[in-house]
């Protein structure tokens with residue numbers, strides 16, 4: 001199974017917006033832009049909501065049937081490990097092997113030794129086309145990188161082989177994710193992580209590193225965009241080079257786990273993709289490894305995960321509907337304020353809510369449809385937009401899940417207005433700046 005050049009992780013908390021999400025990708029297709037939909041959902045989300053991977057499969061199949069989508073699509077077992085992969089094996093055909101917890105844990109000394117031995121030829125000054133600087137590789141540095149990441153890659157190998165044994169090698173797409181950790185991985189580390197992934201025999205088609213900066217849930221990127229852009233370009237160069245050097249799948253690409261809506265990095269990402277799509281970048285003389293050309297046959301692709309954004313569009317749609325829709329949206333917020341610690345706990349490293357600035361529920365209670373929608377909708381140029389309000393509601397899907405049928409019935413009742421928001425959000429705020437910019 002081959003994942004195409006551009007793909008979009010449109011996970012959906014309550015499995016009700018598949019059609020509205022797909023409508024955005026169909027709109028892109030009408031513009032000549034092919035983006036593969038991937039319905040991703042993690043064990044954590046399923047547990048909090050009370051859904052199963054089969055529900056996601058059903059949603060995806062139904063959306064595809066209803067919309068007449070004839071191109072590939074996938075269901076992603078997002079952030080899985082050996083302890084929970086079983087429940088996903090049958091219904092998923094995309095697996096995101098999350099090994100972030102194994103980063104920094106010591107690998108066997110003999111494994112580290114043989115890794116260093118095997119990659120001795122890179123010791124010295126390593127030049128990669130498309131990266132301005134050269135990397136100074138010493139044996140010590142190789143050893144440090146191996147010590148930090150080798151165990152994690154070994155763990156990815158275990159998970160991969162476990163899935164392979166059940167599904168068969170060609171029946172799923174593999175992503176390796178290391179994003180849920182505090183320290184970013186630099187391009188040079190990525191290069192050797194990819195070396196280890198290849199040695200482990202994992203046919204990774206996407207890799208999700210932790211990038212520089214903060215990827216807080218539901219809100220824009222926080223950090224130095226220039227630094228991010230440089231790192232992202234470095235990663236693109238490294239991926240293209242590693243594909244050739246280590247024989248990884250030709251379509252291997254970066255996966256950005258955005259935590260939703262990292263709008264300010266979309267332009268630099270689109271710019272970098274365009275730059276690397278055209279072929280080798282720069283005319284650096286080949287390094288010791290003979291880095292003559294870094295172009296893969298596909299050009300630079302991208303997988304973007306931005307799942308939570310759809311749940312917030314559901315809330316916006318409900319609020320805009322007024323009446324009991326708006327009442328539900330307000331109730332979710334009021335309960336979220338009273339249970340903020342509990343809601344933040346599973347996302348502690350990716351949330352920065354200024355609690356003092358959250359509007360009091362009794363104030364929000366007086367808001368009309370428009371006021372609620374404007375505060376929540378991610379429009380950075382709108383004065384009413386409230387990033388603290390948005391972050392808290394991003395985490396509050398647990399409260400909607402507890403409402404059970406009442407919430408789901410409201411989604412059905414106000415399907416039209418919600419769908420409009422879901423489609424428009426994905427198309428206008430995500431696809432246009434990110435993928436249209438690559439053309």
Ligand SMILES: [Zn+2]
Pocket residue numbers: 079177179180257
């Ligand atoms: Zn992630």
